[in-house]
Amino acid sequence: xxxxxxxxxxxxxxxxxxxxxxxxxxxxxxxxxxxxxxxxxxxxxxxxxxxxxxxxxxxxxxxxxxxxxxxxxxxxxxxxxxxxxxxxxxxxxxxxxxxxxxxxxxxxxxxxxxxxxxxxxxxxxxxxxxxxxxxxxxxxxxxxxxxxxxxxxxxxxxxxxxxxxxxxxxxxxxxxxxxxxxxxxxxxxxxxxxxxxxxxxxxxxxxxxxxxxxxxxxxxxxxxxxxxxxxxxxxxxxxxxxxxxxxxxxxxxxxxxxxxxxxxxxxxxxxxxxxxxxxxxxxxxxxxxxxxxxxxxxxxxxxxxxxxxxxxxxxxxxxxxxxxxxxxxxxxxxxxxxxxxxxxxxxxxxxxxxxxxxxxxxxxxxxxxxxxxxxxxxxxxxxxxxxxxxxx
Amino acid sequence: xxxxxxxxxxxxxxxxxxxxxxxxxxxxxxxxxxxxxxxxxxxxxxxxxxxxxxxxxxxxxxxxxxxxxxxxxxxxxxxxxxxxxxxxxxxxxxxxxxxxxxxxxxxxxxxxxxxxxxxxxxxxxxxxxxxxxxxxxxxxxxxxxxxxxxxxxxxxxxxxxxxxxxxxxxxxxxxxxxxxxxxxxxxxxxxxxxxxxxxxxxxxxxxxxxxxxxxxxxxxxxxxxxxxxxxxxxxxxxxxxxxxxxxxxxx
Ligand SMILES: Nc1ncnc2c1ncn2[C@@H]1O[C@H](COP(=O)(O)OP(=O)(O)OP(=O)(O)O)[C@@H](O)[C@H]1O
Ligand SMILES: [Mg+2]
Numbered sequence: 304x305x306x307x308x309x310x311x312x313x314x315x316x317x318x319x320x321x322x323x324x325x326x327x328x329x330x331x332x333x334x335x336x337x338x339x340x341x342x343x344x345x346x347x348x349x350x351x352x353x354x355x356x357x358x359x360x361x362x363x364x365x366x367x368x369x370x371x372x373x374x375x376x377x378x379x380x381x382x383x384x385x386x387x388x389x390x391x392x393x394x395x396x397x398x399x400x401x402x403x404x405x406x407x408x409x410x411x412x413x414x415x416x417x418x419x420x421x422x423x424x425x426x427x428x429x430x431x432x433x434x435x436x437x438x439x440x441x442x443x444x445x446x447x448x449x450x451x452x453x454x455x456x457x458x459x460x461x462x463x464x465x466x467x468x469x470x471x472x473x474x475x476x477x478x479x480x481x482x483x484x485x486x487x488x489x490x491x492x493x494x495x496x497x498x499x500x501x502x503x504x505x506x507x508x509x510x511x512x513x514x515x516x517x518x519x520x521x522x523x524x525x526x527x528x529x530x531x532x533x534x535x536x537x538x539x540x541x542x543x544x545x546x547x548x549x550x551x552x553x554x555x556x557x558x559x560x561x562x563x564x565x566x567x568x569x570x571x572x573x574x575x576x577x578x579x580x581x582x583x584x585x586x587x588x589x590x591x592x593x594x595x596x597x598x599x600x601x602x603x604x605x606x607x608x609x610x611x612x613x614x615x616x617x618x619x620x621x622x623x624x625x626x627x628x629x630x631x632x633x634x635x636x637x638x639x640x641x642x643x644x645x646x647x648x649x650x651x652x653x654x655x656x657x658x659x660x661x662x663x664x665x666x667x668x669x670x671x672x673x674x675x676x677x678x679x680x681x682x683x684x685x686x687x688x689x690x691x692x693x694x695x
Numbered sequence: 696x697x698x699x700x701x702x703x704x705x706x707x708x709x710x711x712x713x714x715x716x717x718x719x720x721x722x723x724x725x726x727x728x729x730x731x732x733x734x735x736x737x738x739x740x741x742x743x744x745x746x747x748x749x750x751x752x753x754x755x756x757x758x759x760x761x762x763x764x765x766x767x768x769x770x771x772x773x774x775x776x777x778x779x780x781x782x783x784x785x786x787x788x789x790x791x792x793x794x795x796x797x798x799x800x801x802x803x804x805x806x807x808x809x810x811x812x813x814x815x816x817x818x819x820x821x822x823x824x825x826x827x828x829x830x831x832x833x834x835x836x837x838x839x840x841x842x843x844x845x846x847x848x849x850x851x852x853x854x855x856x857x858x859x860x861x862x863x864x865x866x867x868x869x870x871x872x873x874x875x876x877x878x879x880x881x882x883x884x885x886x887x888x889x890x891x892x893x894x895x896x897x898x899x900x901x902x903x904x905x906x907x908x909x910x911x912x913x914x915x916x917x918x919x920x921x922x923x924x925x926x927x928x929x930x931x932x933x934x935x936x937x938x939x940x941x942x943x944x945x946x
Binding site: 490494497498500501502503552556557558559561562564565567568569571572573574575576577578636637 | 747749768769770773779781784785786787788789790794797798799800801803809810811812813814815816818819
């Protein structure tokens with residue numbers, strides 16, 4: 304094997320199962336760097352806070368992954384998050400509605416806005432970029448109408464505040480992890496049995512035991528060394544992880560997931576295979592709106608109040624940066640839930656670390672921008688070297 | 696003599712100012728291979744896209760098993776039992792071989808199993824189908840984009856035959872194939888016919904057409920200009936009909 308073949312093999316591996324390796328290495332490097340600068344960075348308290356902050360970013364990033372995979376985008380996500388946070392706050396605090404109900408209304412509103420935008424995109428075959436840009440303007444206006452420029456709805460000591468400031472007790476976190484690991488092992492085992500049933504080779508240890516053990520390890524490390532060393536797992540983190548697990552299941556295990564990726568890979572091919580492209584894109588937009596609403600409610604809860612200043616373009620841009628860093632293709636068809644998580648961790652930890660170092664906003668944005676460009680450059684190089692550039 | 700399974704009468708289709716089909720008619724019976732021949736731009740692909748529900752005709756009639764039908768979508772075609780290998784293959788480069796073959800009709804578990812796709816089953820059926828067309832692809836879980844042109848074409852053929860179709864439409868299925876694979880696909884066409892399916896074959900390779908077709912229909916400029924049993928054609932008469940050089944049909 305000559306050198307060029309070797310390089311190509313590595314690049315192919317990086318495109319496939321090892322896609323996340325460079326991101327994880329970068330995360331470790333970021334952690335080591337900031338810890339040498341400030342011993343606070345790796346403290347369980349700071350990491351818990353970091354996780355709580357990242358929950359909002361990761362939720363918006365999650366919405367973007369689905370949209371980008373089906374060759375769409377939603378620029379109104381951050382504005383929608385603010386509006387839905389405002390709706391939940393207004394209903395539960397000012398109108399004294401039951402919190403649970405207020406949250407349901409806000410989530411439904413988010414999904415409904417997603418559906419409306421999807422319908423406009425599908426019916427007029429209009430580019431989502433422009434439709435959702437218009438949507439962003441309208442939603443900012445709605446926010447001002449909901450919460451006039453000077454008004455703030457304080458959320459301290461309200462039930463909404465509890466979301467971000469409730470921690471799951473240690474025992475419960477271990478029980479939850481055990482349940483997830485068992486569920487995962489059960490699914491792997493069913494797959495293993497089904498393979499044997501079809502007369503195909505399958506190894507119990509490799510198909511079930513090792514992946515389940517790996518998942519348990521990946522879950523235990525942050526539980527023991529971060530969350531339970533401080534006050535437990537913040538509720539938003541549990542919510543985001545549950546949403547991610549659910550969406551990961553749908554995208555990787557169900558026909559709907561195949562349809563989503565197929566549309567991203569070849570919309571005309573998907574259509575000829577009998578897939579309703581407008582229906583599937585509408586589902587993705589609605590899910591995006593629902594996730595934006597979730598993010599908005601979590602942000603309102605964490606910031607202890609909502610105001611019209613909550614519509615934060617930086618959130619959208621950081622989420623976009625996060626998914627690109629995570630390896631989502633801007634041309635559709637490629638990207639996973641884990642991209643949203645890992646990319647958000649990169650962006651979130653850089654931002655948090657620089658904040659701890661008292662770096663200026665200019666400095667933070669410069670570094671985040673450079674990291675984003677570097678990530679795209681590396682990503683493009685890898686896809687070119689692996690010869691898999693056909694998709695763009 | 697059995698009746699036509701799928702029949703097209705006087706179908707027309709224009710794209711704006713371009714008339715792709717004017718008066719195209721032909722039919723295929725169960726257990727028959729009908730070849731559609733014609734020059735580039737004669738309207739062959741347009742005709743089969745109408746039959747597979749991916750575009751709709753401006754006028755004309757389509758009958759399936761004697762009944763007039765309207766094929767408004769790819770799902771309608773699939774329900775009737777019409778499967779198509781498109782000229783551009785219509786595959787998704789980002790999905791693997793298995794997912795491409797089962798796209799839009801994945802076997803899945805019940806709701807209480809979370810609608811999970813039956814991946815192991817899909818993998819075995821894929822391996823069997825690939826073996827039946829004699830193609831060797833080392834792994835069925837590589838993305839489609841990593842396969843060669845001929846391998847891609849074979850995957851598209853497998854996709855069509857796994858739907859257990861009554862009519863199989865193949866738009867230039869051998870265009871990218873090597874000698875051995877080409878023979879496999881031609882054998883497959885004969886096998887499909889012997890299983891009692893109707894086969895519609897589009898190809899520019901006149902030798903292939905003459906070898907396997909029971910009937911050859913020639914399209915020229917969107918019109919059916921000839922329709923005769925395969926044995927009555929020679930390479931020479933076929934070329935004349937396609938190019939319009941036959942004295943009787945010249946205009
Ligand atoms: N989507 C389209 N828009 C406009 N014109 C089209 C479209 N598809 C086909 N045509 C036109 O219709 C005519 C018939 O095209 P078609 O693809 O059916 O030809 P064909 O017989 O399959 O040719 P080939 O042997 O090259 O595949 C051509 O003149 C082509 O330019
Ligand atoms: Mg054609």
